[in-house]
Amino acid sequence: MHPAPPVIAFTTLSGLGFGLLFFLGLGLPAVTGWVAFIFYAIAYALAVGGLLASTLHLGRPERAWKAFSQWRSSWLSREGCCAVVALLTMGLYAIGAIFLETHWPFLGALGAALSIATVFTTSMIYAQLRTVPRWNMIPLTPALFLTLSLAGGALLAGQESKATGLLVLAGLTLLAYWHQGDRAFDTSGTTIASATGLGTRGQVRAFEPPHTGTNYLLREFVHQLGRKHAARLRVIGFVLAIVLPLLCLALPVGGLALKHALAGLAVLSHIIGVACTRWLFFAEAEHVVGLYYGKR
Amino acid sequence: MTDLPTETTRKMGLVIDLDTCVGCHACVISCKGWNTENYGAPLSDQDAYGADPSGTFLNRVHSYEVQPEACGTDPAHAAQLIHFPKSCLHCEDAPCVTVCPTGASYKRVEDGIVLVNESDCIGCGLCAWSCPYGARELDLAAGVMKKCTLCVDRIYNENLPEEDRVPACVRTCPAGARHFGDLGDPTSDVSQLVAERGGMDLMPEQGTKPVNKYLPPRPKDTLAAQGMEQGAGDIDLLAPLLAPVTEEAGGFLGWLDRALDKLPGGQS
Numbered sequence: 001m002h003p004a005p006p007v008i009a010f011t012t013l014s015g016l017g018f019g020l021l022f023f024l025g026l027g028l029p030a031v032t033g034w035v036a037f038i039f040y041a042i043a044y045a046l047a048v049g050g051l052l053a054s055t056l057h058l059g060r061p062e063r064a065w066k067a068f069s070q071w072r073s074s075w076l077s078r079e080g081c082c083a084v085v086a087l088l089t090m091g092l093y094a095i096g097a098i099f100l101e102t103h104w105p106f107l108g109a110l111g112a113a114l115s116i117a118t119v120f121t122t123s124m125i126y127a128q129l130r131t132v133p134r135w136n137m138i139p140l141t142p143a144l145f146l147t148l149s150l151a152g153g154a155l156l157a158g159q160e161s162k163a164t165g166l167l168v169l170a171g172l173t174l175l176a177y178w179h180q181g182d183r184a185f186d187t188s189g190t191t192i193a194s195a196t197g198l199g200t201r202g203q204v205r206a207f208e209p210p211h212t213g214t215n216y217l218l219r220e221f222v223h224q225l226g227r228k229h230a231a232r233l234r235v236i237g238f239v240l241a242i243v244l245p246l247l248c249l250a251l252p253v254g255g256l257a258l259k260h261a262l263a264g265l266a267v268l269s270h271i272i273g274v275a276c277t278r279w280l281f282f283a284e285a286e287h288v289v290g291l292y293y294g295k296r
Numbered sequence: 297m298t299d300l301p302t303e304t305t306r307k308m309g310l311v312i313d314l315d316t317c318v319g320c321h322a323c324v325i326s327c328k329g330w331n332t333e334n335y336g337a338p339l340s341d342q343d344a345y346g347a348d349p350s351g352t353f354l355n356r357v358h359s360y361e362v363q364p365e366a367c368g369t370d371p372a373h374a375a376q377l378i379h380f381p382k383s384c385l386h387c388e389d390a391p392c393v394t395v396c397p398t399g400a401s402y403k404r405v406e407d408g409i410v411l412v413n414e415s416d417c418i419g420c421g422l423c424a425w426s427c428p429y430g431a432r433e434l435d436l437a438a439g440v441m442k443k444c445t446l447c448v449d450r451i452y453n454e455n456l457p458e459e460d461r462v463p464a465c466v467r468t469c470p471a472g473a474r475h476f477g478d479l480g481d482p483t484s485d486v487s488q489l490v491a492e493r494g495g496m497d498l499m500p501e502q503g504t505k506p507v508n509k510y511l512p513p514r515p516k517d518t519l520a521a522q523g524m525e526q527g528a529g530d531i532d533l534l535a536p537l538l539a540p541v542t543e544e545a546g547g548f549l550g551w552l553d554r555a556l557d558k559l560p561g562g563q564s
Contacts, residue, residue, distance in 0.1 A: 057420075057421075058420050059417070059420075060419045066397075066398040066399075066400075066416055067418060070399050072299065080397065128395070129426055188501075192360075194498075196360055197497070197498055202372075203365065205361045207377060210358055211353075213350050215350050215356075216424075221430070288499070288502070289428060292382065
């Protein structure tokens with residue numbers, strides 16, 4: 001699949017933003033006033049920024065509002081609805097925390113649940129697709145999105161002990177996702193033989209493509225260039241997203257300034273690492289339509 | 297709502313005969329010609345006369361080589377080239393419809409045709425992601441999803457002569473490899489053709505239940521195989537007359553052949 005920058009930015013940033021909103025909704029940390037303002041500003045910048053970035057890859061972004069209508073059948077529509085309701089609920093909760101110095105626990109818990117539900121709906125957009133075996137792994141694909149979002153959220157919320165546990169969990173999920181994903185296409189049962197229905201007659205080989213040039217399908221679904229450095233990018237992504245933040249959390253430092261600097265480094269490293277693994281999430285995903293072109 | 301209808305009154309679709317298709321791409325051209333100037337946004341081309349041309353097509357013809365494997369003492373038969381037109385299969389369980397966030401994609405109850413309402417399409421591309429057949433292409437100029445409409449603006453069009461009220465690809469196919477009809481009616485011509493020839497689904501494991509069917513090619517190498525066997529079939533009547541009269545070259549060229557062979561470095 002084509003690793004389009006808007007989609008990578010969207011899943012990375014809004015995942016982190018909703019992860020942070022989840023912890024803020026639970027009162028972790030229970031901040032008020034200016035400190036709360038800064039926390040919510042970061043969370044909303046990430047969540048809304050990600051959502052806005054996602055509209056950049058639409059053919060007709062001016063009609064994006066129409067996507068709220070099909071929540072009954074479409075995961076993409078559910079995600080849009082869920083995101084808006086979560087942002088509105090947490091917005092009310094934020095007003096209480098920033099301006100009234102009060103926390104409404106029920107509203108916060110509801111907002112936290114909606115925030116994490118938004119991340120789940122995002123993951124299901126990909127996990128529902130039978131055409132991309134590497135994504136069509138339930139519960140691994142949703143688990144990957146949820147654990148990374150929670151780990152990043154805990155990191156941003158300054159919940160050190162929770163962040164440590166969640167980073168380890170996210171790291172294990174990432175490894176499991178790669179392990180099973182590498183076998184997903186071969187175990188899906190879809191081959192050039194079933195694609196053409198000619199498999200019972202002999203060995204099928206794509207002899208000639210429909211056109212000498214490229215087309216939308218090849219640009220969108222058969223993106224082999226992005227996989228060139230897959231093995232190296234996996235190591236880089238894993239180190240930046242999981243290992244380095246864990247080291248930053250584990251280092252015993254005294255000074256508050258140093259502590260904040262280390263936390264900042266951990267967050268920055270985590271964001272770049274997650275973006276790197278998201279690139280691979282798309283670039284390594286192979287769509288079955290490639291079989292018709294003798295490619296994957 | 298983008299819920300799929302539980303049942304459609306008819307199941308209009310195509311039956312494509314892989315035995316007859318000659319791979320001339322006439323269906324591709326007539327499809328593009330009709331659909332670029334009728335239903336919905338035109339099918340645009342990008343850099344059409346430049347170094348890297350590409351464009352939106354609703355129907356594309358692939359070509360596959362099938363190499364039968366040797367079976368026991370039976371040597372492998374000759375490889376077969378199969379031309380393979382592919383467009384939307386108007387699936388009963390169309391994943392492209394249910395993923396649509398705006399309701400632009402829908403499957404019609406009256407005839408099962410899967411269509412895109414282009415004024416509702418936001419061009420998110422998710423329907424194309426969910427289609428295993430590559431039947432949907434996002435038009436780069438219009439920013440909306442394009443797909444086969446089964447020429448919905450031809451098949452019910454009373455302004456056209458009756459013989460033209462079929463999809464453009466069917467009307468134009470010079471080999472008669474494309475058939476159009478109601479696959480939900482077991483007595484229809486297309487349903488009988490499918491039953492007779494063992495029509496098949498593409499990627500049945502994807503669970504899309506395609507309406508369009510493909511007729512498998514007949515084996516092409518039986519005549520040659522019969523000729524190899526002794527005393528079987530009409531071809532043997534002429535076979536002795538077709539055998540080479542002599543393997544040895546005669547006359548001047550024969551002398552030259554032998555003379556050159558005798559030179560150092562020649563044969564034997």
